[in-house]
Amino acid sequence: MNERVTHERVTNRKHRERSTRMSARPASNGPWMTRRRMLGVAGGVAAAVPLAACGSGAPEAESGGGGGTFLAYWNNAHEFDAYKDVVAQFEEDHGVTVELQKFQWEDLRTKLVSDFQSGNVPDVVEEPGNWVQEFALSGDALSLQKYIDEDGAKIGFPDDWLRPAVADNTHDGQVYGIQMHYTCTLLFYNRGMLADAGIEPPTTWEDFLAAARELNSGDVSGTVLNDGLSYSYPWMLQNGVHEYDAGSGKLLQPRAAAMEAMRFQRDLVHEHQVSPKPTTALDVTRAAKFFAAERTAMILTGPWDIPIIKQSNPDLDYGIAQALTGRRQATIAGGTTLFIPAKAGRPDLSWDFIKRITALKTETAATEQSSMLMPRKSWAKEASVLENPDVKPFTEGLPYAEEFRTDVYTTGKAGELEDIYKTLYESMLIEGAGAEEAFAAYDDAAANILKG
């Protein structure tokens, strides 16, 4: 492999030298720049500008490695040392330079959708969940089934992955993405505050409300509902509600349970006043900041907030309890997936990258560094995982975690439906709107979207 790379580099250098010699050829006799030549140059520039614009930022289109840049879109909080080691080895093995372009999710989506429109796509993409099926439906994601058929048994896919982590990346019977992180939200509580009040970590909604009221005093709020509509999903799931029922084509069913779940959250803020109002900010670390500052006793969040809590208050004595029970015990399954855009120039290379990043050894190393959770069943049995007090509770929560937005992508309107759910959530939790009124507005907007 290295010999081939060296040979290609030498060949490329010779080619460049030849090109340079050609361009350095002296001009023919005559004036340095006639008007005609100047017009020719201007015309050339005119043609080159749009071409350059079209080509800018385009990843190399070679196949099978052999130099160039391998472009990966990555979440800005996920550049762990364990991945850096994998990237270094990958670069050495394939003679490429890996460029991890890091974004917040919203910016990543904007960039990626623009790339799909222009046709200049990266080699591999990390996505935050739900996008793979949407992009599979629109033809923008590459089916990995060919690779799974070849390599699946070797890497333990799908048997070693938790079932929802496979199902959520499958469209029309074909796998389009490999789950990289697999997370859920649980109850984080301040041990000291609960012990002082003589309260056990709550397990049901009623217990949670009672504990929050008891712990709510002065500058300390009983709980802080996190910003961001996805933090409302566990409440819905605990009442048996999913966003979309593909069988009936109806949204937020059973409706009475959906209204009850949203009303319960609203009342925590507006009636019982045990949580400050959520905000519309992009910063979803607000609840973790409250928790780290000991300004709240309980929050519902995932392992991604652990580094923030530990950095802000290394001495904080906190515990992690299982998800609450409404009509049933449930929590939201989240996490990130790696997929290859359909127009990626080197899919074989991209697949090799995905295999390395999702290897058990890499997953375990990433967990040790970041407390991040992983989708492999064998990962949950690793000694280093079971001995980690921040991670072990999640290994118990992941088996009952589930997806809230299942099948929404089949409508082709996942983004618009998420927008109107956001409006519903904010109108009730921030503005304190009544459930009847807010759900009626949601239904009107949904009817308008789905008819289009």
Added chain:
Amino acid sequence: MATPAKLTSPTELSKPAKRGRRTKRSPIARRQARTAYLFLTPAIIFFGVFFYYPIADILNTSMLTGQRTDEFAGVDNYTSAFEDPQARNAFKVTLQFAAGTTLGAIVLGMGLAVLINQRLRGSLAFKLALLVPYLTSIAVVGLMWRNILDPELGILNRILSDLGLPTQEWLNTHPVATIVAVTLWMTTGHTMILFLAGLQGIPDVYYEAAKVDGANRWQQFRRITVPLLTPTTLFVSVMAVITGLQAFGQAYIITRGGPGEASDLFVFHVYELAFRARDFGYASALSVLLLLVIVAFTLLQLRIGRKREVQY
């Protein structure tokens, strides 16, 4: 050697060219025109590639639909826009925002300019202090104000609370007024400079004559300053309406268009449609409609403004 160009008298230059008659150009004039076009070529290419081509492309895309924007929709996207309550809401919110920022820019910009036009100590520092926010990116300004105004973690409520005053949650209760205020905080320095330039162009003789006639300061301001600032006011209002209708960062950074859809600015709505819903066809149609609205507003303002222009 080329023959010298025929000299033209100033009176001939000021004569309007007769319509329908094409005068034959001399060879040197044609050569000069070619040279001029040659030098204009980079600008033409730049505007063609980065301005007119995208507009043409958006017009084309507005007739398409589907996630891959490959199905012909005719004018369906345009007709949908008029029936879409979310688009109507976004337009209404944007009009409120543009009206607030435009009126605010004129009142505050003119007021501060009049204030600073006096010979005061430290007026340069005052001008610079007011201009700095304008030089700062909306991303920085937006995040700063977002953090200041946060109901729970913001510094403003901490100060109000320490002073025993009631706390605010304007981002939740008055989101449009809040982003109007932040925008004015950011842009007032610039409009003040524009009005200041206008004020300094008004000859003192008018004020002296008014004083002789016994006009007080308010009468001088109303009868001399305001009318003679009409061209500046027109320019400021046209620019403020255009930037107000095109505003995006305020919703994107500060309010995310919420709560609910309370501050869903039109361009932010278009962005959400394009990049979250991936409906580029509909988003393009809304963009074209916004362009038409901006052109209509601009023409209307110019028409009204020119009628009100006065000269003493």
